[in-house]
Amino acid sequence: MIHVCFPIHDKNGTYAKYLGTAIYSLLKNTKEKVMIHLLHDDTFRLEDKKKLVDMVKAFSQDIKFYCISIDDVIQRLDGTARWYYTVGTFFRLYILKTVPSVIEKIIYLDADVVVHLDIKQLWDIPFQDAAIIAAHDVHIQSFKSYPLFDNACLSADKYFNAGVLVLNCNLIREKFNLLNNSINFFVEHYEEILSADQDALNYVFKTSCRFVDNIYNLSVKHERELGKIKIKPAIYHYINRSYGSEQVDEYDQLYYQYLLESPWGDVEFGMNCLLNMHSDLYALQKQLRKQKCMFVRSKKVIYFGASGVLLQAILKEIPRQLSDYFVDNDSDKWGEIVAEMPVCDPQKICTEQRNSIVIIIVSLQYTTIKRQLEFYGYQENRDFFYGEDLLSAENGGKKYNMFLSFDKKTKGGNIWRYR
Structure with a gap:
């Protein structure tokens, strides 16, 4: 059985659809038996939990939910470090503390990925005595200065992206105190940290990472920057929400293909897309008006x-x-x-x-x-x-605010109303 862990902190109730898309893409592309382990807090909505359960069941797979609290960690951080990080930052650090100790190996995936290959390919890669398997972070070279590199705490050529990881659970439990060492790193280096827990993970595993091909963590943003607009089998990482109306290309088509096939690809999602486009158009209209006025004057x-x-x-x-x-x-x-x-x-x-x-x-x-x-x-x-x-x-200019929006509370009858 392949064990895969996802985290979710969904304060605004808008992130579950991305998590659902990631899990759907994973399950659609494998015939292996998979156990999903979902780490969440009390922001995760029951209706989204039910959708996940039904979807995973439809694939004849299994899912377990773990409601966790990070209050103990927050209390251990000083005032400055406490406000530097978000709640979701710490979820990766709780994996081995949360999942059953009998699990020897587990894949961690961010919720903003699409698994467009058989996850067994990543699962079958041997650790070669390393604690984790990961891919290089292709964006790190764009930083003109990175404090943790400048002080030799970390190395740019051995820096991985933590959005896709394979964890050697037994070795980590035996030789790495992941949670405590990460928290100590936060406290000691919080003024130098730019990438939150990713920096901490790179510090903890800087001598025990096996690097693999970037097809297992392929940054869509980076591929676009290189002009590589061609879909191939890979785990696509939509870093910084790099999907949407700004660039309608094959990467967007791939993402929305999976999302629309998932239980979250419903009428409400379609209307939210239209509303977001409306908001973008309104902002663009305001900017164009401003530029025209400057030209006229x-x-x-x-x-x-x-x-x-x-x-x-x-x-x-x-x-x-x-x-x-x-x-x-x-x-x-x-x-x-x-x-x-x-x-x-x-x-x-x-x-x-x-x-x-x-x-x-x-x-x-x-x-x-x-x-x-x-x-x-x-x-x-x-x-x-x-x-x-x-x-x-x-x-008296055009306001562009007469637009239909979706009323989720209405049951039957007229579910559309004007804003």
């Missing part, structure tokens, strides 16, 4: 349209300059003064130096005026903008 501004509510709102956003003026297709308005600026014939635009002006359309006849300006040779979103796109939400 660096030019002479010509307002196309000399009346209306939109005009009044725009004048609150864009500071006026003495050289600014209005143009309007209504010849009766030519020569008038609006907001201390003259109203002119639109033909005047053609006499301006193109790179020194920007045109803001404040009329409701946007499509008609857009065609007129394009006929003059001007380009939308370069030479002219629609005024509403420059407005902040406070002054």
Whole structure:
């Protein structure tokens, strides 16, 4: 039987789907008998526990749950170190203290992995007298300075990523006091630590690690940086949540394929994805508006349209300059003064130096005026903008907040509501 351990601390109730995806991918790709050992605290929800039990049972596999507390460790740390680390940081250190002592060997996996190979491949690698099996951390070289390397406490060329480990339980119990030695390391070196318990594990096992190929802990972030967008059998590590809408590539497709096949790939997840995309689009829209306004304020501004509510709102956003003026297709308005600026014939635009002006359309006849300006040779979103796109939400700009969200508490009937 292959023993595999996962941790979860789920304070916000949002991380179980990633854990479920990792376990689902593992079980789908092996025919070996597997026992899942899940270390959790009281933040782990009963509904997610039930989903896990049902999913593992569907694969004819087994799972055990261990509810642990790290209060004793927190009390042993001084005030500074106590606040430096999160609760989940310590779960890896509790594995051998928690699982049955008859277990001689166990694989540890972070919850942000996808096991896209038969886990037996990793299980069958011999320890060769080492306490652990791990892969090099490919990101460590990107640090310009790493205090624990600078003081020779650790070595960069022998530094492993702790997201995928195989533990030689008997040897560790016999020769390494994992929990106590790690806590002592935290207390002594907390000012130099950058990678929390990963630094501690590297310190404890710095002379007893067998390094294996990075296919057993393949950083998606690093593969993307190298331009390697090709799926192969591997354990993919989505470090720093490197999945989502920013890069829709084969790695995203692989991840969401497993997630959507799992019990967490339901309607609620789909709506949450849409809501996250909506949030990202709103943030992007705000940034674009800010950049457009900065661009506009660096030019002479010509307002196309000399009346209306939109005009009044725009004048609150864009500071006026003495050289600014209005143009309007209504010849009766030519020569008038609006907001201390003259109203002119639109033909005047053609006499301006193109790179020194920007045109803001404040009329409701946007499509008609857009065609007129394009006929003059001007380009939308370069030479002219629609005024509403420059407005902040406070002054009546687009808020993008009329969006459907999922009401989890509703049972049947209308489960969608407007935000």
